[in-house]
Amino acid sequence: MKSDGDSLRNSPEFARPQSLVIHMLMTIPTIAASGSRSPLPLTFLHGHLAASCFLLLLVPAHPVFASFSENSAGAAAPAAATALSPDSFAFQLGRLAPSPSETESGRFRSDFKVKFPEESPANQGVTAPSYLLQRGEYRGSGFGVLAEMGDIRVSETRNTAKEIAGRGGRFTFQSGHSGNAAKLETFATAGPDGGGPERFLAGATGEISLLQESARFKTIFLSGRESLDKEGRWPDAGARKGQVIGFLAVIDPYRGKLSAEAELDYSAFDRDTADDASADRDSAFRFKLGGGTQLSRYSAIYEKTGPRYRLLTGEGPARDSEGVALGMETAFELHAFEVKLSRYNDNTEKSELYPRLYRYEGVVDYRFKGFDHIPLSLQYRKSFIDSTREPLGTLSKEVDEDAVSARANYLLGQWDLGLRGGLSQRTDRLKNQRESSMTTVTFLPKFAADPVTVAPDFSVKSVKENATNLRTNLYTVNLGVKGSMLEKRLDYEMKGGYRKESNGLPGGDKEVVVAKVKAAYPLPRLFRWSRKQPSLGIRGEYKGSDSRGEERRENDFSLLITLDGGTFL
Known part of the structure; x- marks a missing residue:
């Protein structure tokens, strides 16, 4: 007997494209049927299941309406990038009032999205979806409820979690009227593929919006x-544990023309819960003033991050940094200008063990779009580095650097011919002499014709050390080929490069050759139990170097044959 997922894949409506979106005014049996194929992890919070059951109790009994339509969004696509159908509504602050055309029976919305791998000989027998999302929304008088289960994506601030994608659940409740609204949200995810205890993340947010979103607090x-542990035997091998709490306030009375934003965050990060070391705790602060019109944008930012501020996701702001950044951008029909000024320093805790470095930088960007298929850009950058509070025995540092770069691309069909050049020089202001200068020229052609992409590059770089009057030339040639063959069943990638370094001294030449090859062939017929498509692969690497001055030659190579069996659960 075929499962519901097999019947769905074999239905005429699902022949092309290989994705399905079902929007329905649902009854309870319809929701149960759609959830039967969900490969969600068993580590869900019970609160999300309770929230889903609460939504089911709110469903009025009326006939089922279903429609099939295309869905081109990728896995875990952001909600803003997916067009809403007529049967769904935007779940946003300040938009709770029902439209005049909606009836009482239309207050409940259910949205089920599923995407299977592309139909191909390599995917025969693979019935597990690569992406799915079950949503239930109920809108009442002045309030709304949303429950989601499946592949979700959470986006907060850069200092907390810029973007989190995983398989889990989310529950949202919001209430408001007359331009004022409040929203509460909880979520839990179990890693990007939804499997195992290798990674678990949960969170909650609360937000208040006033005066048609002129003021927001979150x-x-x-x-x-x-x-x-790579095999996920948690917690026997210990784990990384992190927590962060953030407070955000946004004032936008002029609808983007002038706005202010302030954020304060506190983090606690434990590198290994199995050891006796305590968690690192620190804070981060950011204030932004900005706005713009149709032709120009401007911004001013002050931010400070402590040296022990860490996030479990590995992203976040630069640690042990404090400074100010100003920016302004203006765009016309053919010309675009951007100016950026910044001043940052490290050693925010004023430690006496090492100096504090100040870095001042100014950047001017110019882009010209007057020629069809030939975008042009020019950039000038000026930077200074000064040191203060030097400990005993540490020399002061005062260095400035000037850099000019330009880039041009010729776009014609499948070809992209890029040319880039740059000139920079570094000066020691304490000694009042030039330290070094560097010149770089790079040619970047690219050819793309499905399913093959060829991307070579050629570069010449010359560096001159003024103290020793020594010039070093570096020549590099690289080639990359990527594509598929055998009816797109075999994916391959090859990279290779040659680099020669010469400084004009006897025996000072050095040559390096590198090569990499990678290929993978799927094996779905042998492993029908796998939720993730297994594959047989080969990986090879080679690196050879020849140092003529040292009369030494090295050759390293490796060849691996891999069998990826996929995921059992």
């Missing part, structure tokens, strides 16, 4: 663990 809390 609190963010995230907590998670990540196993240190």
